[in-house]
Amino acid sequence: MTWLTSFPQLKSAWLRELQRVIDDGFRSFTRSHGDMIEGLFSPLQTMLIWFERLLLGTPWLLVLAVVAALAWGASRSLRVVIGSVLTLVLIGLFGMWDDTMKTISMVLAATLLSIAIGLPLGILMARSQRVQRIISPILDIMQTMPSFVYLIPVVMLLGIGRVPGLIAVVIYAIPPMIRLTNLGIRQVDREVLEATDAFGSSAWQKLVKAQLPLALPTIMAGINQTIMMALAMVVIASMIGVQGLGQPVLRAISNQYFTLGLFNGFAIVGIAILFDRISQAWGKRLQKHQEASHD
Amino acid sequence: MTDPATTDPATTDPIGIEIRNLYKIFGANPEAHVAAVRAGMTKAELQARHQHVLGLSDINIQVAPGSIQVIMGLSGSGKSTLIRHINRLIEPTAGEIVIEGRNVVAMPQAELRAFRRHKTAMVFQKFGLLPHRTVLDNAAYGLEVQGIPQAERYRTAMRWIERVGLSGFEKSYPSQLSGGMQQRVGLARALANDAPILLMDEAYSALDPLIRYDMQTVLLDLQQEVRKTIVFITHDLDEALRIGDRIALLRDGSVIQQGTAQDIVLRPADDYVANFVQHVDRGKVLKVGAVMQARHGFDAPEAALPDAALPDAAIAPEASIAEALQQMAASRLQALRVQDPQGHTIGVIPFQAAINAYTGQHGGQHDGQHDGRQA
Ligand SMILES: Nc1ncnc2c1ncn2[C@@H]1O[C@H](COP(=O)(O)OP(=O)(O)OP(=O)(O)O)[C@@H](O)[C@H]1O
Numbered sequence A: 001m002t003w004l005t006s007f008p009q010l011k012s013a014w015l016r017e018l019q020r021v022i023d024d025g026f027r028s029f030t031r032s033h034g035d036m037i038e039g040l041f042s043p044l045q046t047m048l049i050w051f052e053r054l055l056l057g058t059p060w061l062l063v064l065a066v067v068a069a070l071a072w073g074a075s076r077s078l079r080v081v082i083g084s085v086l087t088l089v090l091i092g093l094f095g096m097w098d099d100t101m102k103t104i105s106m107v108l109a110a111t112l113l114s115i116a117i118g119l120p121l122g123i124l125m126a127r128s129q130r131v132q133r134i135i136s137p138i139l140d141i142m143q144t145m146p147s148f149v150y151l152i153p154v155v156m157l158l159g160i161g162r163v164p165g166l167i168a169v170v171i172y173a174i175p176p177m178i179r180l181t182n183l184g185i186r187q188v189d190r191e192v193l194e195a196t197d198a199f200g201s202s203a204w205q206k207l208v209k210a211q212l213p214l215a216l217p218t219i220m221a222g223i224n225q226t227i228m229m230a231l232a233m234v235v236i237a238s239m240i241g242v243q244g245l246g247q248p249v250l251r252a253i254s255n256q257y258f259t260l261g262l263f264n265g266f267a268i269v270g271i272a273i274l275f276d277r278i279s280q281a282w283g284k285r286l287q288k289h290q291e292a293s294h295d
Numbered sequence B: 001m002t003d004p005a006t007t008d009p010a011t012t013d014p015i016g017i018e019i020r021n022l023y024k025i026f027g028a029n030p031e032a033h034v035a036a037v038r039a040g041m042t043k044a045e046l047q048a049r050h051q052h053v054l055g056l057s058d059i060n061i062q063v064a065p066g067s068i069q070v071i072m073g074l075s076g077s078g079k080s081t082l083i084r085h086i087n088r089l090i091e092p093t094a095g096e097i098v099i100e101g102r103n104v105v106a107m108p109q110a111e112l113r114a115f116r117r118h119k120t121a122m123v124f125q126k127f128g129l130l131p132h133r134t135v136l137d138n139a140a141y142g143l144e145v146q147g148i149p150q151a152e153r154y155r156t157a158m159r160w161i162e163r164v165g166l167s168g169f170e171k172s173y174p175s176q177l178s179g180g181m182q183q184r185v186g187l188a189r190a191l192a193n194d195a196p197i198l199l200m201d202e203a204y205s206a207l208d209p210l211i212r213y214d215m216q217t218v219l220l221d222l223q224q225e226v227r228k229t230i231v232f233i234t235h236d237l238d239e240a241l242r243i244g245d246r247i248a249l250l251r252d253g254s255v256i257q258q259g260t261a262q263d264i265v266l267r268p269a270d271d272y273v274a275n276f277v278q279h280v281d282r283g284k285v286l287k288v289g290a291v292m293q294a295r296h297g298f299d300a301p302e303a304a305l306p307d308a309a310l311p312d313a314a315i316a317p318e319a320s321i322a323e324a325l326q327q328m329a330a331s332r333l334q335a336l337r338v339q340d341p342q343g344h345t346i347g348v349i350p351f352q353a354a355i356n357a358y359t360g361q362h363g364g365q366h367d368g369q370h371d372g373r374q375a
């Protein structure tokens, strides 16, 4: 009666054989194509290193000044500026400056990459019903998968390190960028587009003179979400060797270092709020003239 | 208007518009129902039986170069649908639109774009302004699309912003303006384009009566300077009569009647048209020339009146019958001689005919010189 209480699994010899076949196949694939794949992604490596050097190499005072300027430019609010600077100062005082810069550089790189890929995809999706029908379900699946499931295939192909980390982060963070670009463009008033048509605009003129600027607030909301998701994933990607604030957190969890976890946790929350405030304020300012015109 | 660009004859020569057998059916499979509509199926029948909307049915309108064609009709009669066919914002189900010998309906995309850039400009019922752009950048939009350098397009746009009375607002955004002001931005944008064809879909509906009158004057003045071919949609009969050279009346997507204002007021084709014109001030609208008994022509009285029998007092054919009646009443005359600017007597207007035309009675009324009822 054991088959009732314990699940009838395949013979363990079979399972071992199956695993061996798959592993061997995969290993020989990476052995023969690994260099090619790595070569393919080496520009990413260069970009990442460049970003990290930029943020770590810049004097901290200059970094603070740039963040303050960005915060002011985006929000025109003194409170946001002071809050941002104060957050970074506290992080620095508690000895987490370098880790924070690494995390921020990773988030920036991932966000830029997501925009570079997501914006054109979103535009394509808005222009064609067919593309939308193909991409939409893929995005749905991507967003329902638990975040570190992404790590598995990436690690298999590229091993451990920055670049696989970045790819996992981009895959995780890109869906809102694509979705909201698509949505923003589709929401543009039909009357306005008709008017641009009536004056003989080409498809490109229509896109850059009407659709993108009018979709910009929605696209900004997408960028905001992408940044937040990238940050979350950068922390998780520390499991596959991405440096930054995630690693001390990981160490704290596995070794129960309470204070270490707490400090780094606060640092992560701090920059999350900073990113969120700045990018949201920017989106709001873009929206200023776009409230529906009364007729 | 002393711009070198506007004196180029290629861009200013008025061009006509010929709409031939135009049909538009909205729905999943419009082509399948054209034949039925051609055979006389009505809008209601098409809707009930096939769930398709009959937008336009067998429209034939010729707009003469440099004239103003007014289109009128109740809400939903297809006015906006019709005007959108002229620059092909809507694809017709059947028929053609010929402008300068080219069928707009068959133009390839690139040619259509060039046609829209250089030959037409449009004012929209719902404005269609770009909300993220200032008034100036909105007004310059058409020129920008044509690739005209910024300084030049701003100069042209500013001129038109002034002309429509919006100086000082060029840095404002549409959302900061009232509906009437936005409407005028749309007007400035269209006029700045300096296209030979102007399409105006209820361009004046959002304006208050005074500004509306001003804008009508702007349009009429413009017509004196550079003759454009204008298709003008309005709900306001007085406006139609003031600016329209010809008027077409639409109902359920078909032209019920078209002709000059005189034709339509004097000889409404049916009750629908009669309802449209019943509140018009006939005394002011009707011209002596349209009501008089002509001296020559089919309807001249047999054995034309000898000169001696004609009254001495004369009136011009362009005068309104209100003026004619006033003149007759003041000098207790039974008739007036109608005299053209060269001093030739071209007809006579009896008191009774003027009264009949004024009150809208047909008894004893003589038809004018021309038959107004068009195909
Ligand atoms: N895209 C469309 N799909 C289906 N039916 C349409 C479409 N566009 C217009 N119609 C129908 O065509 C008819 C004419 O509409 P149109 O907008 O031309 O009217 P209009 O004369 O301009 O009215 P208004 O004075 O209210 O502006 C209406 O019955 C409308 O429902």
Ligand SMILES: [Mg+2]
Residues within 6 Å of the ligand: B079, B080, B081, B125, B201
């Ligand atoms: Mg309309």
